[in-house]
Amino acid sequence: MNTPKPINVLILCTGNSARSILGESLFNHLGKGRVHAFSAGSKPSGKVNPVALETLEKHGIPLPSEVRSKSWDEFAAAGAPKLDYIFTVCASAAGETCPIWPGYPKTAPTTVHWGIDDPAHIEPLEARREAFEVAYQQLERRIQAFLALPLETLSADEIKAAARRIHEEAGQ
Numbered sequence: 168m169n170t171p172k173p174i175n176v177l178i179l180c181t182g183n184s185a186r187s188i189l190g191e192s193l194f195n196h197l198g199k200g201r202v203h204a205f206s207a208g209s210k211p212s213g214k215v216n217p218v219a220l221e222t223l224e225k226h227g228i229p230l231p232s233e234v235r236s237k238s239w240d241e242f243a244a245a246g247a248p249k250l251d252y253i254f255t256v257c258a259s260a261a262g263e264t265c266p267i268w269p270g271y272p273k274t275a276p277t278t279v280h281w282g283i284d285d286p287a288h289i290e291p292l293e294a295r296r297e298a299f300e301v302a303y304q305q306l307e308r309r310i311q312a313f314l315a316l317p318l319e320t321l322s323a324d325e326i327k328a329a330a331r332r333i334h335e336e337a338g339q
Contacts, residue, residue: 173203174318177253177276183208183236185216185287186256189223189303193310196228202314205248207239216287222299250276252326256283256306277323279330281309281337309333 176198178190187206194204213236223230242250253276283305286298312333318326 171201171319173201174198174251175248176202176204177239177242177250178204178206179208179239179253179255180206180257181209182212182287183238184212184214185219185285185299186283186302186306188215188219188234188236189299190254190256190306190310192223192228192230192234193303193306194314197307197310197314203248205242207237207242209239211236211238216299218286218292218295218299221296222303226303252276252330253278254330255280257285277327277330279327279334281306281330281334305337309337312336 176194178187178194180187183206187208191204191206194202198204215234215236220230220234241247255278283302284298286295286302289295289298313330316326316329321329
């Protein structure tokens with residue numbers, strides 16, 4: 168019996184320091200090998216927000232050893248993994264012109280916007296921790312609902328519509 172190839176997911180945000188890091192880690196953990204998730208930013212901050220790491224640790228989510236803030240250009244370069252799905256989690260990244268992904272337009276990834284409020288700059292620190300927890304819970308619910316879909320049997324249009332419904336039903 169052949170094991171299906173993992174689905175490649177990219178979570179995008181401007182700074183790639185908070186929400187996209189949470190999303191990458193959650194997709195990899197909840198996907199249980201069915202998904203290989205990455206994250207990137209249009210203007211990466213160069214560092215991962217420590218409260219993002221603290222939030223993941225609090226929930227027992229393992230961090231990939233290569234977790235870092237990086238540019239989305241890495242995923243448009245030759246030799247980059249073929250992306251199946253892209254989720255933007257901040258409005259500014261959703262509105263920016265994305266790079267041309269390898270294989271475009273023939274095998275362009277399905278792109279969906281799942282807006283999550285930015286917890287990174289909330290003050291004081293205790294309020295920031297609470298905002299990260301809210302972002303974590305929102306992403307976890309959406310990712311679980313997405314992974315419950317029969318992704319291997321749906322068309323790209325059906326998956327995109329389902330992912331949009333997941334976002335709308337989440338109230339965001």
